[in-house]
Amino acid sequence: MQYLILFVTGLAAGLLSGMFGVGGGVIIVPALVFFFGMTQQTASATSLIALLLPVGLLGVYEYYRSGNISVEHVWFGLTVALGLFAGAFFGALIAIELSSDLLRRMFAVFLVLVAIRLWY
Template sequence: MILTYLLIGLAAGVLSGLFGIGGGIVIVPALLFFAGMLPATATGTSLGALLLPVGALGAWEYYRNGNVEVRASLLIAAGLFFGAYAGAKLNQMLSPVQAKRAFAVFLVVVAARLWITAKPR
């Protein structure tokens, strides 16, 4: 299981650096599918991993190249701080089935929106 967790972290790290994603899109589904965790445990574990400065080196590289809006990052971080608490409270009220289905709907909506709005340059 240790190797599974390391590989999940590696995949999330690469995709985070590449696309700015990780927790909800990579780590949570991977923990559901490969580690057999319940949704609340997978989400809590993902948040626990993200408490460390996992994006620091990636963010530094983007910053060095002039690709970080620092003010926006700080405001988003403030929203994440309070939003994660609200989302965690809400998740505790859902059954595992409801949580999985809600997450699936979220992923489909995001994927559909990206597909529809993609325009070649």
């Protein structure tokens, strides 16, 4: 079940990344903290694993070297990456069909919802 949640997290991050250009810090890290009880550092490191090839190789290495991630976290990150792969494709398809004004407003609402959730 936890791998399904991880995949859905990646899917959501991919969709939002494809639509708005966001994903790791806005979706993946909070999801890992809220749903899996990870520390902020471990969640950040696991998110970097998911984004490893495009942006995180050196960051993941440093977190691993300092003992903040384990092999299990590597598998978590790779599972999220599978969802990112599919989600980014579908998010881009959706975004292409929307007007720029609607997409901008949707992103603003999304950011407000995330801010409210983080505040409380």
